[in-house]
Amino acid sequence: PRTSVLTGAASGIGKATKDLLEQRGERVIGVDIHDAEVVVDLSTAAGRAALVQEAGRISGGSIDAIYAVAGLAVPAPATVAVNFFGTVATLEGLRSLLAGSEAPRAVVVSSMAALLPSDGELVDLLTEGDEAAAMARAEVLASDPATTGRLIYASTKLALSRWVRREAAAAAWAGSDIPLNAAAPGIIATPMTADLIATAEGREQLLHVVPMPLNGIAEPIVVARLLAWLNSEENTHLCGQVIYVDGGSDAVLRGDSV
Ligand code: NAD
Incomplete structure (x- = not known):
């Protein structure tokens, strides 16, 4: 059976994915800030280092797949630390554990929010990998949480999707026979969105910004099935794709862009 490391395992999409893989007989080392086999804070350098150490120890030094699912959606700098730097650290830190696998795979959860308005300066700083400057920029945006603070989440997901597009074809991933791809979910019913979709008015407002003509708001299992396939042995040739x-x-917001 395949062994994976999966961040964000305690809730929502990560939990649904862990449950699905375990039902299929796979082994999942769950990572989260609470209620997980590996409890770490991915917003800190110490937490990221502890993840690599603990995942290596528990797995015995070899895994088949990485699922970087953990994320935050608060209008604050912590969202930058978890969504972008925590995710990149997960992928780069655990990558060497894939070396012994016959079918190594990695997948990231980005978001369709990458298509929504973002802050160009923050996206540039993320793309440069400058964590201190990106956190400072997010602090400025967060000082007006009603307006610009909302740009933080979209900015982290845009930079993350671009990171996957850029890195996937490089020596470390494609050149090492590791498919690296992203899923970009629309609105999924998890604790992250619970308050926003609790009322009919809330759902209507959100679906106005994020139109979902096919089947509307989705359950986390919908994303879990895609993630499981992207990291399965069946996926041999998807490389750097961001699957919405x-x-x-x-299709609605960006129909002409293929
Ligand atoms: P969720 O809040 O249910 O789960 C997120 C998990 O990440 C939680 O268990 C949380 O504890 C963990 N996490 C947060 N900060 C952490 C930290 N510092 N260290 C370690 N773990 C941490 O939300 P979800 O909806 O399941 O989100 C999963 C992923 O899907 C996120 O990356 C999110 O941005 C993305 N996403 C969600 C939606 C949606 O509509 N729910 C849409 C698009 C993308």
Whole structure:
């Protein structure tokens, strides 16, 4: 059976994915800030280092797949630390554990929010990998949480999707026979969105910004099935793809871009 390391395992999409893989007989080393086999804070350098050490120890030095699912959606700098730097550290830190696998795979959860308005300066700083400057920029945006603070999440997901597009074809991934791809969900019913979709008005407002003509708001298992396939042995040739699992948001908002 395949062994994976999966961040964000305690809740929502990560939990649904862990459950699905375990039902299929796979071994999943769950990582989260609470209620997980490996409890670490991915917003800190110490937490990221502890992840690599613990995943290596528990797995015995070899895994088959990485699922970087953990994320935050608060209008604050912590969202930058988890969504971008925590995710990149997960992938780069655990990559060497894939070396012994016959079918190594890695997948990231980005978001269709990458298509929504973002802050160009923050995206540039993320792309440069400058964590201190990106955190400082997010602090400025967060000082107006009602307006610009909302740009933080979209900015982290845009930079993350671009990171996957850029890195996937490089020596470390494609050149090492490791497919690296991203899923970009639309609105999924998890604790992250629970408050926003609790009322009919809330759902209507959100679906106005994030149109989902095909089947509307989705359950986390919908994303879990895609992640499981992207990291399965069946996926031999997807490389650097950002797969929108969004009920049509991408097709509506960006139809001409293929
Ligand atoms: P969730 O809040 O249910 O789960 C996120 C998990 O990440 C939680 O268990 C949380 O504890 C963990 N996490 C947060 N900060 C952490 C930290 N510092 N260290 C370690 N773990 C941490 O939300 P979800 O909806 O399941 O989100 C999963 C992923 O899907 C996120 O990357 C999110 O941005 C993305 N996403 C969600 C939606 C949606 O509509 N729910 C849409 C698009 C993308």
